[in-house]
Structures are given as C-alpha cells and as structure tokens.
Amino acid sequence: MDSGETYSASLIRLWRVYRTTKEMCYDRGYDVAEEDMKLTLQDFAARYMREDGEPDRSKIHFSAIPSEAMMKKYTPIPTAKDPDPTPQIGTIWVEFNADENVGLKQLRDYMQHLVNGAYYSGVMVCTKAMTGMALRLLRGSSSLAEGPKGGVEVFVEQDLLVNITKHELVPKHVLLSSEEKKQLLVRYRLKETQLPRIQVTDPVAKYLGLRRGQVVKIIRKSETAGRYASYRWAI
Numbered sequence: 001m002d003s004g005e006t007y008s009a010s011l012i013r014l015w016r017v018y019r020t021t022k023e024m025c026y027d028r029g030y031d032v033a034e035e036d037m038k039l040t041l042q043d044f045a046a047r048y049m050r051e052d053g054e055p056d057r058s059k060i061h062f063s064a065i066p067s068e069a070m071m072k073k074y075t076p077i078p079t080a081k082d083p084d085p086t087p088q089i090g091t092i093w094v095e096f097n098a099d100e101n102v103g104l105k106q107l108r109d110y111m112q113h114l115v116n117g118a119y120y121s122g123v124m125v126c127t128k129a130m131t132g133m134a135l136r137l138l139r140g141s142s143s144l145a146e147g148p149k150g151g152v153e154v155f156v157e158q159d160l161l162v163n164i165t166k167h168e169l170v171p172k173h174v175l176l177s178s179e180e181k182k183q184l185l186v187r188y189r190l191k192e193t194q195l196p197r198i199q200v201t202d203p204v205a206k207y208l209g210l211r212r213g214q215v216v217k218i219i220r221k222s223e224t225a226g227r228y229a230s231y232r233w234a235i
Contacts, residue, residue, distance in 0.1 A: 007045055007053070013157065014055040014096070015044040020160040021094060021125060022062075027165065028209050029070025030092060057098040063119065065091050073177040090120025090150065097124055102154075103131040107138065111147035121150025129156055153209065164203055171220040173204050176231075181215045184231060198232035210234040 019037055026032040050056045066074070066089045074089035076082070093114055099106055107130070114122045130138070138152060164170055176184065185192060192215065198205050200212055210216060214234045222228045 005042070005045070007041060007049075008055075011045060011049055011053065011055045012041065013161065014048075014057070014060070015039070015041050016162070017125065017157045017160045018044065018060055018096075020163045021123070021155075023163050024160070024207055025064045025092065025094065027207070029067050029073065030064035031067050032064055057096040061093070061095045063091055063093045073175060075178065077178045077182060088150075091118075092121050092123060092150075093117060093119040094123045094125065097126045100127060101131060102126045102128070103134045104137060107134045107152070111152060114148040114152070119148055121148055121152070123153045123155065125155050125157060125160065127157055130154055153206070155206075159203075163207075165207060170204060171218050173208060174217040174219065175208060175210065176215045176217055184215065192233050195231055195233040197235050200234050205234060 019039060022032050022036045022039075026037060048056050048059050066087070070089060071087045075087045076085040078085055095110060095113075097106060097110075102124070107124075110122065110124055135154075138154060165173070181192070184190075192213070195215065198210070198216060200206065200210050205216070208216070212234055216232050216234065218230050218232060219227055220230070
C-alpha cells in the first residue's frame with residue numbers, strides 16, 4: 001500500500017468506510033464488483049481525491065442491484081391470492097453525506113432523491129449521528145409515506161471503519177428465505193415467536209439489513225461437533 005505518497009487522515013478513513021460499505025452490500029446479496037471491495041488506497045485517491053487532498057464524497061455515491069439469489073430470498077411464499085409474488089427488494093442507492101450535521105432537510109431531500117430515482121431503498125452514510133428530529137422522522141410512520149418502499153438506513157462512518165463480520169468472535173449469519181423459514185418452523189413444530197430473538201438494531205443485524213420478522217441462521221464453530229447452527233427471529 002506504500003507508494004511513497006502521503007494521504008490525509010480523512011481520505012484514508014473514507015477509503016476504509018467505502019470498502020466496508022461495498023462489502024456490506026455484497027454480503028446482503030447485491031451485485032458488487034470484487035475490485036470495488038479490494039480497491040487500493042492509491043486507486044481510491046486517484047478517483048476521489050480533490051486537489052486539496054481531501055476526499056470528494058459527492059463522487060463516491062453508488063447504486064447496486066440485487067443478485068438473482070437475493071431476489072429469490074426476498075420473494076414471499078406464493079399463495080392462492082398471490083401465486084406470483086413480487087420480490088420485496090430492489091435497487092439500493094448508497095450516499096455519503098458530507099454535512100457535519102444531518103437533520104430533517106437533508107433526510108427529506110435524500111428520501112425525495114430515492115423516490116425520484118425509483119430506488120427501492122437507500123443507505124445514507126454520515127460523518128456524525130443525525131439530529132434527534134431526523135431520527136424520529138426516520139423511525140416514524142411518516143418516513144414510509146415520504147420515502148422509498150424499502151425504507152432508509154443510516155450509518156455513521158465510525159461504524160463502518162471495519163467490517164465487524166470479519167472478526168473471529170463474530171459467527172457467520174445467513175438470512176433464511178421465506179420458504180426456508182417456513183420449513184424450519186414446520187420441522188421443529190414451532191411458531192416464529194418461540195425462536196430466540198435478535199434486535200434489528202444489533203450491529204450484525206444492521207450490517208445485514210435484517211427486517212422485522214425475518215429469521216437468520218447463525219453458524220458457530222464447535223470443538224466437538226465442528227459446526228452447529230442456531231436461529232434468531234428479528235424483532
């Protein structure tokens with residue numbers, strides 16, 4: 001990585017955030033180029049560094065479309081009323097906001113951009129936490145009416161400096177499809193409410209974009225069994 005050049009701390013920081021964000025989208029199931037997840041600091045600087053040495057956040061926004069496997073995973077189980085259900089997923093728009101304080105105006109502008117661009121959902125990466133009023137809008141019912149169908153997620157850059165799922169103490173989490181969830185409940189004769197729970201605000205759940213009602217399979221290493229799986233219901 002050492003090319004003899006000196007880069008600003010903010011550029012290095014955003015490079016790390018950018019790569020983690022790309023990895024996050026890939027881990028959720030979106031089509032992401034491998035080269036973007038492995039982008040070197042030198043290449044990142046060549047593309048996105050301003051003349052003053054600082055990063056140009058306006059140039060690193062990106063969109064991603066769901067892979068075929070992701071489309072299947074997010075497709076509800078067919079019913080007599082809806083024999084050909086539509087996948088509950090679509091194109092995502094990821095934006096790196098440069099403002100020191102992100103409030104209602106920035107959030108509303110962002111949601112309007114998503115609606116105008118026909119994006120299914122969005123992720124906004126901020127330098128600092130949003131204002132309280134903006135967070136209330138994000139969590140309230142009004143955000144569903146004003147924003148995209150798939151909603152808006154907000155991350156602070158600090159939370160994306162490293163990919164938490166790569167830590168040796170974090171087990172592998174795998175989202176179950178609607179059909180896999182149904183099979184699991186039938187096999188063990190359970191109701192979803194009887195499963196152990198995971199909060200959608202859990203760091204790994206947030207990284208994977210888990211929605212309430214989904215079930216995730218957690219695979220852990222075992223000295224005796226090699227691997228064993230447990231399941232969590234997102235609430």
